[in-house]
Amino acid sequence: MLKNTDNTIRLAERLNQVSxxxxxxxxxxxxxxxxxxxxxxxxxxxxxxxxNNRHPVRGIIVTGQHYSGKTDLVAxxxxxxxxxxxxxxxxxxxxxxxxxxxxxxxxxxxxxxxLAVMGYPLTRKMTTxxxxxxxxDRLDKAAxxxxxxxxxxxxxxxxxxxxxxxxxEKRQIQAAFCNMLDHSVxxxxxxxxxxxxxxxxxxxxxxxxxxxxxxxxxxGRMRNDAGxxxxxxxxxxxxxxxxxxxxxxxxxxxxxxxxxxxxxxxRGVAITIAKLAVLQAVRNGSSRLEIEHFGAxxxxxxxxxxxxxxxxxxxxxxxxxxxxxxxxxxxxxxxxEMNGPKKxxxxx
Numbered sequence: 481m482l483k484n485t486d487n488t489i490r491l492a493e494r495l496n497q498v499s500x501x502x503x504x505x506x507x508x509x510x511x512x513x514x515x516x517x518x519x520x521x522x523x524x525x526x527x528x529x530x531x532n533n534r535h536p537v538r539g540i541i542v543t544g545q546h547y548s549g550k551t552d553l554v555a556x557x558x559x560x561x562x563x564x565x566x567x568x569x570x571x572x573x574x575x576x577x578x579x580x581x582x583x584x585x586x587x588x589x590x591x592x593x594x595l596a597v598m599g600y601p602l603t604r605k606m607t608t609x610x611x612x613x614x615x616x617d618r619l620d621k622a623a624x625x626x627x628x629x630x631x632x633x634x635x636x637x638x639x640x641x642x643x644x645x646x647x648x649e650k651r652q653i654q655a656a657f658c659n660m661l662d663h664s665v666x667x668x669x670x671x672x673x674x675x676x677x678x679x680x681x682x683x684x685x686x687x688x689x690x691x692x693x694x695x696x697x698x699x700g701r702m703r704n705d706a707g708x709x710x711x712x713x714x715x716x717x718x719x720x721x722x723x724x725x726x727x728x729x730x731x732x733x734x735x736x737x738x739x740x741x742x743x744x745x746x747r748g749v750a751i752t753i754a755k756l757a758v759l760q761a762v763r764n765g766s767s768r769l770e771i772e773h774f775g776a777x778x779x780x781x782x783x784x785x786x787x788x789x790x791x792x793x794x795x796x797x798x799x800x801x802x803x804x805x806x807x808x809x810x811x812x813x814x815x816x817e818m819n820g821p822k823k824x825x826x827x828x
Contacts, residue, residue, distance in 0.1 A: 546747030
């Protein structure tokens with residue numbers, strides 16, 4: 481785990497700014513760029529672009545397993561979205577936000593989260609109708625051009641009793657998201673990030689309205705090919721440069737293959753192990769990042785001090801059972817400590 485020192489915390493914060501290239505990066509960035517361009521489309525060509533004269537927009541659904549790196553990828557791509565210009569010559573700068581859906585989910589809690597990221601002062605409790613009304617009133621004032629909602633899967637598990645009311649609530653929640661895409665004054669492009677299970681929810685009766693309004697991309701697990709390993713190595717090189725370390729990994733030891741296997745092909749876990757290994761090297765006073773630092777991190781976070789069960793140490797590393805590493809409590813805590821809370825505003 482991380483030591484609570486200023487130097488460690490500062491370095492961890494700097495390491496979190498390092499981006500790792502994901503195979504789906506180009507595809508997602510292109511989708512987000514098209515979505516931003518749709519903000520510039522007018523309804524009435526005779527009138528200037530702006531609030532009250534914008535065409536409805538489409539959403540983007542981003543799915544992926546736990547720790548596939550989908551949240552960081554969305555944040556990274558939102559940072560890279562470029563400005564567009566309306567036909568009547570108005571520059572439209574990206575103004576994105578990212579929030580996390582409440583895990584105890586209600587319509588009111590979701591609406592309040594949206595209001596908070598748009599700068600609305602939340603000084604009192606609100607009914608569901610009032611909260612969504614405030615969201616509607618706030619959209620053109622905040623002028624957000626893309627809103628990413630992480631852990632969107634929680635919206636399909638509303639905190640309501642009774643099967644009938646829960647089904648109705650789920651449809652109402654998704655209808656509220658559609659209302660933002662279709663808003664009469666400021667249609668809001670949504671990026672909905674969730675587990676793959678959301679697609680089966682969208683296949684249920686009454687869900688076609690949100691499904692039909694969104695394009696979908698799935699962020700897969702690590703591909704275990706030369707391109708994936710090269711991207712990992714490039715990202716680790718950036719981590720070393722940030723920390724002032726030399727990268728001392730011998731390719732004959734297959735360090736990237738070991739890292740992918742140690743993470744059970746979960747990209748987010750692999751990246752976190754790499755960050756922790758860099759911190760381990762710095763804490764030890766080393767000037768180089770070596771595979772031993774990865775082994776020490778794995779032994780600590782996976783609670784596995786048997787060298788034969790450590791994929792960074794064992795000669796038979798490919799046979800080490802690393803399944804379930806992403807659900808290990810120590811690994812989960814390391815992920816939280818290393819990556820911190822979700823970014824509320826990837827780009828403003």
